[in-house]
Amino acid sequence: MKKIALLLALVMAASVALIGCGKDTPTNKDNNSGSVEQNENNGVDFSKLVEIKGSDTMVNLGQLWAEQFMDKNPEAQLAVTGGGSGTGIAAIINGTADIAQSSRQIKDKEMEEAKANSFELKEFVVGRDGIAIAVNKDNPIEALTLEQLKDIFTGKITNWKEIDGNDEKIVIMSRESNSGTYVFFKEFVLKDEEYATSALLMPSNQAIVEGLKQDTSGIGYIGLAYANDEIKVIPVKKDDNSEGVMPSLETINAGDYPVSRPLFLYTAGDPDGVVKLYMDFIMGQEGQGIVEEIGFIPVK
Amino acid sequence: MVIVLLIFFFLFRSGIALFKDISLKDFLFGKNWFPVSSNPQYGILPLVAGSLLVTAGAIIISVPIGVGCAIYISQVAGPKTRTGLKIIIEFLSAIPSVVLGFLGMVVLSMLVKNAFSLSTGFTALTGSILVSLMALPTIVSIADDAINALPKEYNEASLALGATKWETIRYVLVPAASSGIIAGIMLGIGRAIGETMTVMMVTGNAAKITGNILSPARTMTATIAAEMGDTVRNGTHYNALFAVGIVLLLMSTAINIIADYVVSRSKKEAQ
Numbered sequence: 162m163k164k165i166a167l168l169l170a171l172v173m174a175a176s177v178a179l180i181g182c183g184k185d186t187p188t189n190k191d192n193n194s195g196s197v198e199q200n201e202n203n204g205v206d207f208s209k210l211v212e213i214k215g216s217d218t219m220v221n222l223g224q225l226w227a228e229q230f231m232d233k234n235p236e237a238q239l240a241v242t243g244g245g246s247g248t249g250i251a252a253i254i255n256g257t258a259d260i261a262q263s264s265r266q267i268k269d270k271e272m273e274e275a276k277a278n279s280f281e282l283k284e285f286v287v288g289r290d291g292i293a294i295a296v297n298k299d300n301p302i303e304a305l306t307l308e309q310l311k312d313i314f315t316g317k318i319t320n321w322k323e324i325d326g327n328d329e330k331i332v333i334m335s336r337e338s339n340s341g342t343y344v345f346f347k348e349f350v351l352k353d354e355e356y357a358t359s360a361l362l363m364p365s366n367q368a369i370v371e372g373l374k375q376d377t378s379g380i381g382y383i384g385l386a387y388a389n390d391e392i393k394v395i396p397v398k399k400d401d402n403s404e405g406v407m408p409s410l411e412t413i414n415a416g417d418y419p420v421s422r423p424l425f426l427y428t429a430g431d432p433d434g435v436v437k438l439y440m441d442f443i444m445g446q447e448g449q450g451i452v453e454e455i456g457f458i459p460v461k
Numbered sequence: 462m463v464i465v466l467l468i469f470f471f472l473f474r475s476g477i478a479l480f481k482d483i484s485l486k487d488f489l490f491g492k493n494w495f496p497v498s499s500n501p502q503y504g505i506l507p508l509v510a511g512s513l514l515v516t517a518g519a520i521i522i523s524v525p526i527g528v529g530c531a532i533y534i535s536q537v538a539g540p541k542t543r544t545g546l547k548i549i550i551e552f553l554s555a556i557p558s559v560v561l562g563f564l565g566m567v568v569l570s571m572l573v574k575n576a577f578s579l580s581t582g583f584t585a586l587t588g589s590i591l592v593s594l595m596a597l598p599t600i601v602s603i604a605d606d607a608i609n610a611l612p613k614e615y616n617e618a619s620l621a622l623g624a625t626k627w628e629t630i631r632y633v634l635v636p637a638a639s640s641g642i643i644a645g646i647m648l649g650i651g652r653a654i655g656e657t658m659t660v661m662m663v664t665g666n667a668a669k670i671t672g673n674i675l676s677p678a679r680t681m682t683a684t685i686a687a688e689m690g691d692t693v694r695n696g697t698h699y700n701a702l703f704a705v706g707i708v709l710l711l712m713s714t715a716i717n718i719i720a721d722y723v724v725s726r727s728k729k730e731a732q
C-alpha cells in the first residue's frame with residue numbers, strides 16, 4: 162500500500178514538473194512531428210488539432226463552421242466547445258486553446274495577462290447578435306424600456322405590477338458570470354451596476370429558456386438564436402417616447418434594436434497555418450453565409 | 462497519505478495567494494460575491510450559507526428515511542422485498558448526477574414551485590431533495606451492514622425476554638449498531654456537501670445570504686465549478702476559488718473528525 166502511494170506521488174511530482182517546464186504558448190510552433198501533410202493548400206500542416214473554445218451563444222455557429230471547414234479540408238481537425246466567453250478567453254491566455262470565441266470584447270486586463278504570457282491577442286469581428294429579452298408566454302407585459310430593464314435587473318423594480326404587469330414578484334434569470342452575454346448586459350444595460358443578488362444564475366441559454374417556460378414571473382436575456390415560440394420575446398424601447406422594437410435580422414442590421422453587440426474571435430498572435438485558413442473561410446462568403454443561417458447578422 | 466498531503470499542499474499554495482489582494486476578514490465575512498465586477502468583491506458568506514442550507518435540508522430528508530429504510534430492510538422485510546429494495550437503492554447510486562440534475566430542472570423544480578406556490582422552483586430545497594436521494598444509498602447500505610453485523614444473540618435474547626419486535630429494534634439493535642449508523646450518516650453528509658453538478662443545475666445559484674430553504678441559494682461547490690473555467694491561472698479570481706476550496710475541505714474534514722469522535726465515544730460507552 163505504502164509503495165503504491167509512493168509511486169503515485171512520484172508520478173504526480175513528475176507530471177507537475179513536466180507541466181511546469183512545458184510552458185507552451187500557442188504561438189511557438191515546433192514541427193518536430195516531421196509528417197507535414199501536403200495538399201492543395203500549399204503545404205499547411207494539418208496534423209495539429211485546433212482547439213476552439215468559448216461563448217455559449219456562439220457554440221452552434223462555431224460547430225457548423227468547423228463541420229463545413231472539415232468537409233472542405235478532410236485532414237483538418239477542429240474541436241469546438243462552449244462554456245462561456247470568459248472560459249474561452251481564459252483558455253487562450255492559459256495556452257489551452259488556439260481560438261477563443263467571445264460574445265463580448267476582451268478586457269484590458271485580459272490583454273495584459275496575454276502579454277504577460279508573451280503573446281498578443283488578435284481580434285476579429287465575425288458577426289453581430291441581438292440579445293432578446295424574454296418572459297413567460299402568459300406574461301401580459303407588452304414592451305420594456307432600457308431604463309426599466311436596468312431597474313428590473315438591478316433589483317430596483319421587484320414586482321411586475323410596478324410596470325403594469327400582474328401582481329407577481331419578478332424572478333430574474335441571468336447567465337453565469339463567465340458568460341459574455343452576462344458581461345455585455347451588465348455593461349450595456351445595467352451601466353456597470355451590480356445585478357440584484359436575488360438573480361438566478363443559469364448555466365446556459367437553454368437553461369434560461371427552460372426556466373422561463375415554467376416560470377410565469379420570470380424574465381431573462383438570451384442570444385437571438387435561442388428565441389423560440391415556447392417563450393415570449395418582448396420589444397425593447399430606447400426610452401419612454403420611442404416605439405418598442407422586436408429583435409430581428411432587419412432591426413439589428415438597421416441599428417434600430419437597442420441591445421445588440423458584435424461577436425468576436427480571438428487568436429494568439431497573427432493566425433498562421435490551419436488557423437489562418439479557417440479564419441479566411443469564416444470571413445469569406447461561405448462562413449458569413451453560415452452566420453446568417455444560424456440566426457446572427459453577417460459582417461460582410 | 463502522501464497524496465492527501467499533496468492535495469492539501471497545492472490547494473493551500475493557490476488559496477493563500479488570495480490574501481495578497483484581499484484581506485482575510487473581507488473574504489470570510491464579506492456578504493457579497495461579485496467576482497467579475499469592475500470592483501470585485503470576494504465575500505464567501507453567501508456561499509457558505511448556501512452550502513449549509515442545502516446540506517442541512519438534505520440531512521433532514523435523508524437521515525430518517527435512510528435509517529428507517531435500513532431497519533426495515535434488515536429486520537422487517539421478507540427475503541423477496543429485501544432483494545428488491547436493495548436493487549432499487551443500488552440503482553439510485555448508479556444514476557449520474559447530471560441526469561438527476563436535468564430531471565430536477567424540468568420535473569422536480571415544477572413540483573416544488575407548485576407545492577409551495579413560489580415564484581420559482583429553483584430553490585435550496587430542490588437541491589436538498591436531489592442531494593438526499595444521492596446520499597440515501599450510502600446511509601442505507603452502511604446502516605444496514607451495521608445492523609446485520611450484530612451478533613444474533615442480541616436479537617434472540619431480547620425477544621426471549623418478552624420484548625416485542627419494535628422494542629427490540631428501538632432499545633437493543635439500533636443503540637448497539639449506533640456507531641455504524643452514525644458513520645453511514647456522516648458519509649452521507651460528506652456526499653451531500655460535496656455534490657456539485659446536480660446542485661448547480663437546480664438551486665438557482667443566487668449568491669444571496671438567506672436562511673429560507675424555499676429561496677434560491679448558491680453553494681461553494683457550484684461556484685467553483687461554474688467559475689473555474691473562466692479564470693486566468695494565478696489571477697485573483699482563480700486564487701479566490703481555491704480559497705473557497707480550502708474552506709470546503711476544512712468543513713468536510715471537520716465533519717469527518719466529528720464522526721470519528723462520535724463513533725469512538727459510542728464504542729467506549731458500549732464497553
